[in-house]
Amino acid sequence: MRLSKFFLPTLKDDPVDAVTSSHKLMIRAGMIKQLTAGVYSYLPFGLLVIRKVENIIREEMNAIGGNEFLLPALSPNELWAQTGRLEDYGELMFRIKNRELVLGPTHEEVFTSIAKPSLISYKDLPQVWYQIQTKFRNEDRPRAGVLRAREFTMKDAYSFDATWEQLDKSYNDMAVAYRNIFRRCGFSEIIIVSAFSGAMGGSDSEEFMIPSPAGEDNIAVSEDGKYASNIEVAESYKESVERKNSNLSIEKFHTPDIKSIDELADFIKTKDKSRLAKSRVYVNVTGNGNEYIMVLICGDDEVNEKKLEKHFGMNIRPAQNEELTEITGADAGSIGPAGLKNKKIRIIADNLLKDADELISGANENDYHIKNLDLKRDVPGIEYFDLRLAKEGEETADRKSRLKITKAVEVGHIYKLGTKYAKALGAMFLDAEGKENPVIMGSYGIGIQRTVASFIEESHDDKGIIWKGEISPFKVIILSLGDRSEEVRNLSEEYYRILTAEHKTETLYDDRKEVRPGVKFNDADLIGIPVQLIIGEKNLKEGNVEIKIRKSGERIISRKEDAVNKILEIVKETV
RNA sequence: CGGAGCGUAGCGUAGCCCGGUAUCGCGCCAGUUUUGGGAACUGGAGGCCGCAGGUUCGAAUCCUGCCGUUCCGACCA
Numbered sequence: 001m002r003l004s005k006f007f008l009p010t011l012k013d014d015p016v017d018a019v020t021s022s023h024k025l026m027i028r029a030g031m032i033k034q035l036t037a038g039v040y041s042y043l044p045f046g047l048l049v050i051r052k053v054e055n056i057i058r059e060e061m062n063a064i065g066g067n068e069f070l071l072p073a074l075s076p077n078e079l080w081a082q083t084g085r086l087e088d089y090g091e092l093m094f095r096i097k098n099r100e101l102v103l104g105p106t107h108e109e110v111f112t113s114i115a116k117p118s119l120i121s122y123k124d125l126p127q128v129w130y131q132i133q134t135k136f137r138n139e140d141r142p143r144a145g146v147l148r149a150r151e152f153t154m155k156d157a158y159s160f161d162a163t164w165e166q167l168d169k170s171y172n173d174m175a176v177a178y179r180n181i182f183r184r185c186g187f188s189e190i191i192i193v194s195a196f197s198g199a200m201g202g203s204d205s206e207e208f209m210i211p212s213p214a215g216e217d218n219i220a221v222s223e224d225g226k227y228a229s230n231i232e233v234a235e236s237y238k239e240s241v242e243r244k245n246s247n248l249s250i251e252k253f254h255t256p257d258i259k260s261i262d263e264l265a266d267f268i269k270t271k272d273k274s275r276l277a278k279s280r281v282y283v284n285v286t287g288n289g290n291e292y293i294m295v296l297i298c299g300d301d302e303v304n305e306k307k308l309e310k311h312f313g314m315n316i317r318p319a320q321n322e323e324l325t326e327i328t329g330a331d332a333g334s335i336g337p338a339g340l341k342n343k344k345i346r347i348i349a350d351n352l353l354k355d356a357d358e359l360i361s362g363a364n365e366n367d368y369h370i371k372n373l374d375l376k377r378d379v380p381g382i383e384y385f386d387l388r389l390a391k392e393g394e395e396t397a398d399r400k401s402r403l404k405i406t407k408a409v410e411v412g413h414i415y416k417l418g419t420k421y422a423k424a425l426g427a428m429f430l431d432a433e434g435k436e437n438p439v440i441m442g443s444y445g446i447g448i449q450r451t452v453a454s455f456i457e458e459s460h461d462d463k464g465i466i467w468k469g470e471i472s473p474f475k476v477i478i479l480s481l482g483d484r485s486e487e488v489r490n491l492s493e494e495y496y497r498i499l500t501a502e503h504k505t506e507t508l509y510d511d512r513k514e515v516r517p518g519v520k521f522n523d524a525d526l527i528g529i530p531v532q533l534i535i536g537e538k539n540l541k542e543g544n545v546e547i548k549i550r551k552s553g554e555r556i557i558s559r560k561e562d563a564v565n566k567i568l569e570i571v572k573e574t575v
Numbered sequence: 576c577g578g579a580g581c582g583u584a585g586c587g588u589a590g591c592c593c594g595g596u597a598u599c600g601c602g603c604c605a606g607u608u609u610u611g612g613g614a615a616c617u618g619g620a621g622g623c624c625g626c627a628g629g630u631u632c633g634a635a636u637c638c639u640g641c642c643g644u645u646c647c648g649a650c651c652a
Contacts, residue, residue, distance in 0.1 A: 016587070016588095016645090135652075141650085152652070156652085449652090481611060516612090517613095518611080
């Protein structure tokens with residue numbers, strides 16, 4: 001491609017609205033342009049990279065027997081109502097105003113509706129179906145350019161199996177394909193974590209994470225590398241609160257203006273906050289009225305709301321202040337499980353507090369706390385779950401290593417859906433005994449733009465992007481310096497012809513006239529093509545040209561006759 | 576959805592407090608000179624000052640409402 005004909009609107013300065021490196025660089029390198037919040041146009045340079053990623057994915061999906069589809073973005077409300085997701089997705093789903101249609105945030109329903117009349121015998125199974133298609137999610141807050149957008153491209157794949165063993169195989173095939181995909185994309189580190197399957201429903205679930213400060217997820221990885229988990233489901237070892245069996249009776253004491261656990265610890269002059277039971281109240285919004293749940297947790301721990309969702313569903317939210325007063329008779333900071341006036345509240349506690357006594361908690365009266373609370377004695381009907389958020393530096397559950405918490409971008413997600421959608425939509429098949437069963441499904445996604453942006457996050461410097469390997473949009477850029485020299489012009493043209501026509505090497509040729517060398521150098525560094533071939537009068541006088549490696553900055557002066565072979569060699573090494 | 580900020584030329588901005596018809600830089604166009612790391616000079620084009628209403632002789636500036644957008648928190652590929 002000749003740069004004189006290529007639409008590449010590069011920017012000298014960072015756009016003021018961009019914060020993360022990938023966002024800044026994608027705009028500066030002329031890859032994307034924002035149309036409105038969370039909605040981007042992909043300009044030719046950006047699209048080239050997106051196509052590279054898509055093609056890698058396509059090859060790996062086909063390699064495990066995947067069938068490529070292209071489903072509609074529009075689908076009828078009715079279909080989503082059948083699985084209950086019209087409600088479950090809520091405001092996250094874009095709805096068409098003048099038709100009973102939605103813009104698909106994902107495609108389980110549509111794929112299942114195709115499977116239903118077609119996959120009717122165990123002989124039709126297994127199948128792997130996928131598409132690369134635009135998804136729409138009405139995100140409350142789009143962020144960081146394409147890392148979190150309202151419109152984005154996703155590769156979504158679905159497996160259909162007759163048995164759970166077969167599902168395991170489909171899932172494992174997909175996991176292998178995903179590893180291949182991200183390796184081929186050139187990531188230096190990809191961490192596979194166990195995850196919560198969220199609004200999709202399902203059991204086994206793993207996420208493919210690229211560690212990055214721009215990431216929105218926190219992942220817990222053990223130092224020995226044997227445990228990796230999204231913080232949402234991460235478990236760790238911490239000693240539980242010991243039962244003392246002292247049977248001391250509850251005493252109320254005055255705690256003026258004490259609102260937080262830290263203040264309380266200072267007030268009673270203790271450093272050990274584990275016996276200061278923190279009480280948080282959640283509302284579970286159900287079809288037949290609100291259910292209130294009080295969660296007790298050690299004072300030095302935080303409630304992991306994802307773990308709550310696992311037990312109580314997606315519609316759980318923290319209670320508001322007015323609700324707290326109504327339920328407990330006190331404001332946040334003074335509430336507790338003992339002597340609640342409102343008996344309708346369900347009380348649960350973290351496993352670490354199982355049967356603990358001599359606890360301190362709020363008295364359900366402002367500015368008062370109680371001590372010697374005994375959960376076994378004073379809170380009948382209390383239930384225990386794992387509810388705490390794992391913390392940096394804690395031991396792993398097996399006590400063999402310690403956890404590190406890292407920010408990461410979720411680029412892919414695989415999970416076993418089971419029969420939820422097949423049952424809801426009636427996708428049944430006949431097994432060898434002639435018995436009818438629901439098809440067993442898996443669901444597998446990759447965010448295309450996220451993959452591109454994550455790559456830039458981990459591969460750039462202060463000059464710009466540094467592409468490498470298969471996703472590099474061009475392998476070589478020719479910088480022709482000094483358009484007044486016919487010799488420079490002719491030789492540049494010749495290199496361009498040889499590289500593209502004879503060696504099929506993807507080459508961008510900066511043939512722009514009246515553009516100063518400095519501009520060409522800086523644009524080349526910004527757009528990050530791995531190898532630069534620089535042709536200028538200075539070196540050409542000696543019969544030489546220059547080859548620069550973008551990543552290392554290394555410059556090689558080469559005889560002009562040897563340059564093509566040298567470049568081909570370097571390209572081969574960097575792919 | 577809660578909290579904070581910002582909307583002035585393609586991009587980045589000054590002006591806003593204290594009302595008088597918009598500043599500067601980059602970019603763009605023309606010419607001259609330059610030419611290996613974002614050139615210099617000269618001349619030029621480009622603006623519903625986010626939108627609507629109000630106050631006023633007069634509004635980018637003051638008031639009200641709306642819209643857009645960014646960032647920090649609750650959601651997901």
